[in-house]
Every structure is written in structure tokens, then in C-alpha cells.
Amino acid sequence: MKKILVTGGLGYIGSHTVVELINAGFEPVIIDNLSNSSLDVLQRIEKITDKRIQFEKFDLRVKNDVTDFFRENKDIEGIIHFAASKAVEESVRNPLLYYENNLHTLIYLLQECQNNGIENFIFSSSCTVYGEPDSLPITESASVKEATSPYGNTKQISEEILRDTCAVTSLKSIALRYFNPIGAHETAEIGELPIGVPQNLVPFITQTAAGVRDILSVFGADYDTDDGSCIRDYIHVVDLAKAHVVALQRLVDNKNVSNYEVFNLGTGRGSSVLEVVNAFQQTTGVKLNYKIVGRRPGDVVAVYADTQKANEELGWKAERSMEEALLSAWKWEKKIREL
Ligand code: NAD
Ligand code: WQD
Numbered sequence: 001m002k003k004i005l006v007t008g009g010l011g012y013i014g015s016h017t018v019v020e021l022i023n024a025g026f027e028p029v030i031i032d033n034l035s036n037s038s039l040d041v042l043q044r045i046e047k048i049t050d051k052r053i054q055f056e057k058f059d060l061r062v063k064n065d066v067t068d069f070f071r072e073n074k075d076i077e078g079i080i081h082f083a084a085s086k087a088v089e090e091s092v093r094n095p096l097l098y099y100e101n102n103l104h105t106l107i108y109l110l111q112e113c114q115n116n117g118i119e120n121f122i123f124s125s126s127c128t129v130y131g132e133p134d135s136l137p138i139t140e141s142a143s144v145k146e147a148t149s150p151y152g153n154t155k156q157i158s159e160e161i162l163r164d165t166c167a168v169t170s171l172k173s174i175a176l177r178y179f180n181p182i183g184a185h186e187t188a189e190i191g192e193l194p195i196g197v198p199q200n201l202v203p204f205i206t207q208t209a210a211g212v213r214d215i216l217s218v219f220g221a222d223y224d225t226d227d228g229s230c231i232r233d234y235i236h237v238v239d240l241a242k243a244h245v246v247a248l249q250r251l252v253d254n255k256n257v258s259n260y261e262v263f264n265l266g267t268g269r270g271s272s273v274l275e276v277v278n279a280f281q282q283t284t285g286v287k288l289n290y291k292i293v294g295r296r297p298g299d300v301v302a303v304y305a306d307t308q309k310a311n312e313e314l315g316w317k318a319e320r321s322m323e324e325a326l327l328s329a330w331k332w333e334k335k336i337r338e339l
Contacts, residue, residue: 003029003076005028005030005079007031007060007109008082009030010037010038010080013178013192013237014032015045015190016185016190016332019190020245022053030042031055038193039057041333043066043162053093059113077111077252078122080244081124082124083101083321084124097149098150100156103161110161120251122174122176122247123174123176124160125178126177127178131144134304136304137305138264140177140264159262162175163260173264176247178264179233182201182236183326185328186236186330191332205277205288206333211339215290215291218274218292218293218297219293219296222295225301227274231271231304232270232273233269234276235266236320239318240318250314264306266304266318267304267316269304276322276326280326283326284330
């Protein structure tokens, strides 16, 4: 069984990926400092998979701890690097936290890849690197626009670090540009756990439906779209998790075409905010309290993925519907609120 290090493996996307890695016969080892997750996620993953999982709690910003980990774990064959700070607004207020956490951790891990001969590296990138696109759907060859937040900039810089490292070492890396991950595992054992007021649409919807928030604000209905609200590509987190396993297998099997590759991970379908709101109401039967307010600064009008490259080269396709994703998100919200 191949041992795969999953950094940030107790977080939202990481926890779902750990489950899929185990389903596919890999042996994940998790590092997480619990800065945005909790230890009971480990037990929940173990419950879903009926497997014991090696977990190391430490901060990847501490270089000596990273080095010690690799000294003690000589049999790691690949890394999936999720650990990062991800709140766009917070990154504007505290850029150094974001540059330190998102870049130092990557650099230390890549140094250890070099020192320990680890050649397979999957990185969590984001569609945020595209900014406001010139045409839709967005292909991987679309230009990367100047970042609109320090968070977005860390993803752009990280991709450059990977590209430059792969050019001169034996490292093989795939950067996966996620569109908008939503939903939860079908068991409702794991899901998204935003701390404080959710910034993202679907957790805000489910918390409003659960009565934790009074009302959902729809940020703008005067955009140049059919119903005036912004369009995004919402992808079920389980589909996203499965793509990581496929990408990892591609590297392990040396099926990669170049040492640094980039793939969009989305459904290829754009949905407006109001469509998501309506879909939630229809599939769950829960009436949502919402109002249309002004635009949120920094929002792009419309983004959705061209998924042809991922479909053809990775042989991966998002299979779950938006309704399925929204239902799973609602099931998860009800479970954690004990409704
Ligand atoms: P998350 O916050 O749920 O998970 C990240 C995990 O990493 C957390 O468990 C956190 O405790 C851990 N972590 C953070 N810094 C660490 C450090 N220094 N040392 C050890 N552990 C650390 O986030 P997520 O939504 O699962 O996102 C995972 C990755 O995907 C991130 O890199 C994020 O930027 C990227 N991404 C997320 C989205 C999204 O909408 N969720 C979209 C695009 C890209
Ligand atoms: C989606 C749509 C909002 C909340 C962010 C990051 C991006 C990536 C994914 C990491 C937008 C609208 C939202 C609300 C609303 N993360 N909305 N009311 O902005 O596409 O992307 O998460 O890489 O980098 O920027 O996602 O879920 O915040 O918003 O009307 O209460 O929902 O205006 O149109 P976004 P989101």
C-alpha cells in the first residue's frame, strides 16, 4: 500500500480526499495543526472507512518539525498538499499570515521532497487565479490575471514555485484549480465546518435554513446575467476528492505528459446565486429567508470551468448533481445542529 501524506487532511476537502484515498487502496498519513479543523474529524473518517489512520498534529510552518516528520517517515511516496489559510477577506487584513502559511509550508514540503526523493505532489490551487475571465468556459490556458487578494496571490505564486521546481528537479506535480466546492459526504459524518459567519454561499444557505442566521443576503441582482446574480461552477466535494486520487495515480504511474500540469476541477456548468437558492428550496422543501442586497466588492460576474482537459487527460468527470450536493450539505448541517 502506498503511503501518501495529506497535509490539511482534517479540513473540508482533505477529509473527503482521505476517505477516497482509502477507498482506492492508498494509505494516507495526515498532518494538520487543527487551526481550521478539529480532532473528531479523524474519528469520523475512521468510522466511515473502518481504518485506523496515522495522524500527526503539528504546524507545517515549523521547518524543524517538517524535517523531523520526513526523517521518521521514510516511506512516503506522494504528497497531497491542502494545508493553507483560505479566507479571502482575512487575507486582505492580514497578508503576512497568508504569505507565511501558504508559501512557507509549500516550500518546506518541496525541500523535503528533494531531500527524500519524493516525486509525486498534488497541490490545491483555485479558479481564483483566473480573475475576471475574458471568455467562458475557462480553459487551463486562459491567462492568469493579477490577483485581487493576497490569498489569490499565494495560489499564483505557489503555482510558479511548483513550475520552477519541477523544471529542475525530479518532482512531478499537478496543480488542481478547484471551482466552488460544496456538499458533504453521504454519511454526513464529514462536511464543511466554517468558523464564525460563513463567507461562502452554501454554508450560509444551510445555516440560514437551520435558523443559525436570520437571512441570506444575495450579493447583487443587477449583474449582466440572465437573472442578474453572479454565476459560479459548484462542484460536489466528493467528486473533487475523487479527482485527487486520479491525479495522484497519474503521477504514480508516470502517465503525466509534463512534470508540471494544471487541471480545472469543476462541473463545466454555471449556476447563478438565485438558481442555487431555488434549487435548495426545491430539493429540501425548506423555505429560505433571503433578500437581495448590493454587490460584494471583488466578486467576479461569472466563472465556470472548461473541463475537457480533466475529462480527456485525467479521465475524470464530476458525476454528482447540484441537487445532490445541496441535499448532502443540508443533511450535514442538520446533523451538526442536531435538528
Ligand atoms: P480547510 O481550512 O477546511 O482545510 C485546511 C486544513 O489545513 C485545516 O484542517 C487546517 O487546520 C490545516 N492547516 C492550515 N494551515 C496549516 C499549517 N500551517 N500546518 C498544518 N495544518 C494546517 O480548507 P479546505 O476548504 O479544505 O481547502 C483546502 C485547500 O484547498 C486549501 O489550500 C484551499 O486554499 C484550497 N481551495 C479551497 C477552496 C474552497 O472553496 N474550499 C477553493 C479553492 C481552493
Ligand atoms: C459564491 C457566490 C457571492 C455568500 C470564494 C473564493 C475563491 C474560492 C471559493 C478558494 C458569489 C454569492 C455568497 C453570501 C451571496 N476559494 N454569495 N451571499 O466568491 O466564488 O469564491 O470561494 O480558493 O477563491 O473567493 O464563493 O461561496 O463566497 O460566493 O450572494 O452570503 O455567492 O456573491 O456570487 P466565491 P462564495
